[in-house]
Amino acid sequence: MRRGAPRCSGGYEMNIPDLLEIAVAWKRAARPTDEEQEKADARVSICNGCEHKAFREFLHIYVCDACGCPLNKKIYSPRGPEACPKNKWHI
Ligand code: SF4
Numbered sequence: 240m241r242r243g244a245p246r247c248s249g250g251y252e253m254n255i256p257d258l259l260e261i262a263v264a265w266k267r268a269a270r271p272t273d274e275e276q277e278k279a280d281a282r283v284s285i286c287n288g289c290e291h292k293a294f295r296e297f298l299h300i301y302v303c304d305a306c307g308c309p310l311n312k313k314i315y316s317p318r319g320p321e322a323c324p325k326n327k328w329h330i
Pocket residue numbers: 285286289290291292302303304305306313322323324325326327328
């Protein structure tokens with residue numbers, strides 16, 4: 240399978256690296272370092288202006304509808320800009 244942005248939603252296959260990335264992102268979201276928080280803040284400001292940011296009523300969370308990931312965790316991905324499926328992140 241091609242390595243790309245994490246695939247969090249149903250209908251997509253996830254592999255071990257994807258699951259590890261998600262686990263690290265959730266851990267960082269719970270207790271970020273100053274550097275991780277700074278990066279997350281920069282990413283969320285990009286997501287806030289993106290047409291792929293979508294609210295999921297039943298979960299009461301915002302997700303990236305390009306990959307299905309919850310944005311409040313995705314922004315803490317340990318990967319670089321390539322974690323954004325539409326190549327909009329620069330950090
Ligand atoms: S495509 Fe990228 S910038 Fe847009 S919501 Fe998804 S992660 Fe954020």
